[in-house]
Amino acid sequence: MYCKKECIAMLLAGGQGSRLYDLTKQTAKPAVSYGGKYRIIDFPLSNCINSGIDTVGVLTQYEPLALNDYIGNGAPWDLDRARGGLSVLPPYQNGRNADWYKGTANAIFQNINFIRKYDPDYVLILSGDHIYKMDYRKMLAYHKARGAACTVATITVPIEEASRFGICNTNPDGSIYEFEEKPAQPKNDQASMGIYIFNTSTLIDYLVLDEADPNSSKDFGKNVIPNLLRSGERLFAYPFSGYWKDVGTISSLWEANMDLLSDSPELHLSDKSLRIYSKNTARPPQFIGAGAEIRNSMISEGCIIHGTVENSVLSGGVEIARGAYVSNSVILSDVKIESGAKVCFSIVDSDSVIGTGVSVGNEKGDRSDITVVAKGSCLTLSQNNENGGSTK
Amino acid sequence: MSTSGIIFSNLSDTTLSRLTSDRTVAAIPFGCRYRLVDFALSNMVNSDITDISIVANYNYRSLTEHIGSGKDWDLARRDGGIKTISPYQCAHSADAPMYSHRLEAILSMSEHIFGMKSDVVVLSDCDNILNIDLNAVISVHRANGADLTVVTAPCTPSYSAKLPQMMLKTNEDGKVIDIVKSTHQTASHPERSLNIFVVDTVYLQQIIEIAKAHNYRSMTDDILMKDTESSNFYSYCYRGFVAPVGTFIDYYESSIRIATDPDARLSLLGRRERPIYTRVHNSAPSLYKGKGKVTNSMIADDCVIMGEVENSILFRGVKVGRGAVVKNSILFGNCIIGENSSVNCIVADKSVTISDSCHLSGHDTLPFYVSKGKHV
Numbered sequence: 055m056y057c058k059k060e061c062i063a064m065l066l067a068g069g070q071g072s073r074l075y076d077l078t079k080q081t082a083k084p085a086v087s088y089g090g091k092y093r094i095i096d097f098p099l100s101n102c103i104n105s106g107i108d109t110v111g112v113l114t115q116y117e118p119l120a121l122n123d124y125i126g127n128g129a130p131w132d133l134d135r136a137r138g139g140l141s142v143l144p145p146y147q148n149g150r151n152a153d154w155y156k157g158t159a160n161a162i163f164q165n166i167n168f169i170r171k172y173d174p175d176y177v178l179i180l181s182g183d184h185i186y187k188m189d190y191r192k193m194l195a196y197h198k199a200r201g202a203a204c205t206v207a208t209i210t211v212p213i214e215e216a217s218r219f220g221i222c223n224t225n226p227d228g229s230i231y232e233f234e235e236k237p238a239q240p241k242n243d244q245a246s247m248g249i250y251i252f253n254t255s256t257l258i259d260y261l262v263l264d265e266a267d268p269n270s271s272k273d274f275g276k277n278v279i280p281n282l283l284r285s286g287e288r289l290f291a292y293p294f295s296g297y298w299k300d301v302g303t304i305s306s307l308w309e310a311n312m313d314l315l316s317d318s319p320e321l322h323l324s325d326k327s328l329r330i331y332s333k334n335t336a337r338p339p340q341f342i343g344a345g346a347e348i349r350n351s352m353i354s355e356g357c358i359i360h361g362t363v364e365n366s367v368l369s370g371g372v373e374i375a376r377g378a379y380v381s382n383s384v385i386l387s388d389v390k391i392e393s394g395a396k397v398c399f400s401i402v403d404s405d406s407v408i409g410t411g412v413s414v415g416n417e418k419g420d421r422s423d424i425t426v427v428a429k430g431s432c433l434t435l436s437q438n439n440e441n442g443g444s445t446k
Numbered sequence: 447m448s449t450s451g452i453i454f455s456n457l458s459d460t461t462l463s464r465l466t467s468d469r470t471v472a473a474i475p476f477g478c479r480y481r482l483v484d485f486a487l488s489n490m491v492n493s494d495i496t497d498i499s500i501v502a503n504y505n506y507r508s509l510t511e512h513i514g515s516g517k518d519w520d521l522a523r524r525d526g527g528i529k530t531i532s533p534y535q536c537a538h539s540a541d542a543p544m545y546s547h548r549l550e551a552i553l554s555m556s557e558h559i560f561g562m563k564s565d566v567v568v569l570s571d572c573d574n575i576l577n578i579d580l581n582a583v584i585s586v587h588r589a590n591g592a593d594l595t596v597v598t599a600p601c602t603p604s605y606s607a608k609l610p611q612m613m614l615k616t617n618e619d620g621k622v623i624d625i626v627k628s629t630h631q632t633a634s635h636p637e638r639s640l641n642i643f644v645v646d647t648v649y650l651q652q653i654i655e656i657a658k659a660h661n662y663r664s665m666t667d668d669i670l671m672k673d674t675e676s677s678n679f680y681s682y683c684y685r686g687f688v689a690p691v692g693t694f695i696d697y698y699e700s701s702i703r704i705a706t707d708p709d710a711r712l713s714l715l716g717r718r719e720r721p722i723y724t725r726v727h728n729s730a731p732s733l734y735k736g737k738g739k740v741t742n743s744m745i746a747d748d749c750v751i752m753g754e755v756e757n758s759i760l761f762r763g764v765k766v767g768r769g770a771v772v773k774n775s776i777l778f779g780n781c782i783i784g785e786n787s788s789v790n791c792i793v794a795d796k797s798v799t800i801s802d803s804c805h806l807s808g809h810d811t812l813p814f815y816v817s818k819g820k821h822v
Binding site for chain 2: 089090091129130315317323324329330331332334336337339340341342343344345347348349350351352353354355363367368
């Protein structure tokens, strides 16, 4: 059945996120928790539906169980549609061969038939690694207005960190004359956000070309974008301003959570104009007991608080016993912190138990000294910090 | 062997008048994020009853908005699922009166009941809040070979209801011998009806025939209390926590109780095997800022608390300003309590704003109600 869409999104969600260590041992990075009730992938998916894009292919590969379970049929984002909607696209076998996705470009290449099915004029390429709110419609309008073949969203980063990113060197009119992936000597501070809009025909042509190149690493930033430039295609940088956080490391993930607690947060989760949707579990409201003390914290549904919580973000169903103390930490869902336990500067993954009297994390820690407690750990006094707790 | 459900949404409208000025009883907010109908619905869904009708006769806009397609209760089904039955006037009976009794409501949907494929129907009001395994009730109903089983709660001798209720006398097998209407229990009638009934579909169809033939209007007066002993009625005595919400003061006391009594809260909301489902709003988690202090309270999502909150229930999106004090109160969605204000023993309906440095107090026997959208 012919089902034309103007623009569809392809969301690269196969990343391992190896620098998140234990947090991504059993979970793909896009399914990592953030901000109490969200997962990273909620941001690009919510941005899509808030931008009127109702057809999204989610490309999965690494540890897809938790991710697949989470996204389901896309209903939480209103992406369960009779025409279009959300499709999970894992690597697959075909008549000729069976291949893992070998790079971001190869992953899209292997799903060209999915793209063709919707006959879109434009394809939006997204990754599931960042926390940001963006109206992709504005970027698409910018792309159309400039008659671009490809538009790359960029954000200003501190120049000393610019060598971690793909840097766009642009002319005054916004057109890109050079794209450098992780340059040692960056020429400016305009970093690619890993968000691209392509004219569909351009995308398919260059993916086919790239696939035929045995020396290519099949990557958008390293191969496809430079190839477009070499061939003289019209590439434009779309400057985005607003909150954008790469949560690829333990310290950046911790920091992104702490950003929500600042007095004037740059990212407004309760702002209803670009709302972030997430899968809701049927948890009861949070209950704050008689002895509880909560200071500057974000608390989610199903939490039961009898102890002290400060400067922390708690996911659903966390129980903090009387006499327990939690500060400067991110506590993921269904963690139990027993009486007398102390958790500081830590990220405690879901279903863990911090036993009576156990102390986790450095009380005088900072963003570079965050302790991670792996999913399902059970720390008791006799084996305090022996295993389960890994430090980064 | 399947079961259908019928939920009556309006039966206590008059006794909860303040809260029902623009909503039906079923749609009254309760317990931070729920509406009363969520408990009846979740009890049914958790007992595998997935063919449910909600009978609503007026003020049902907020109810239908809340229910939507039924997706949040997993009731958006190809077969069965949920439907709202609202009154309509037939061409031949344009002067038919609006129903106000359970039996009249049943008569109005007799065509639906005669078309039911299930062999048992659960009828439920929304005036008692509990988390019950209806499968257990249905098994006992079947084992007794009963026509109708009334779910009851045991009453202590000190029990005193605000309104007369059905009090049951049963024999040692649980068969109902006699029913009276009273506000107090007596030694002979120690169980009160929770207005949840399990009925054989065939018997319900017979009731409809009898009611039509005799022009009966009341299920209680004309069916249950008539020739009780010779009928085949049984009781199922539920011993868990029940929150009565049939009157305004009941509603207030039950709400404060689930905020402050952990056992009541766990019995109602904390059962992992039987969660209470409700409409999902995608609100952000709540923020505790500044010198706020919260004790013994239940807080929904998207609240921002900068003041003091004690023994209270805050619904979604409530803001408590710096230096404000909220005690023994129930604040519905999007209420704003201004800086250095205080409220005590109030029930504030949706979107009430209390200005800065404003003090408002009811009494725990006479809580003060502030109507929807009011600026104080």
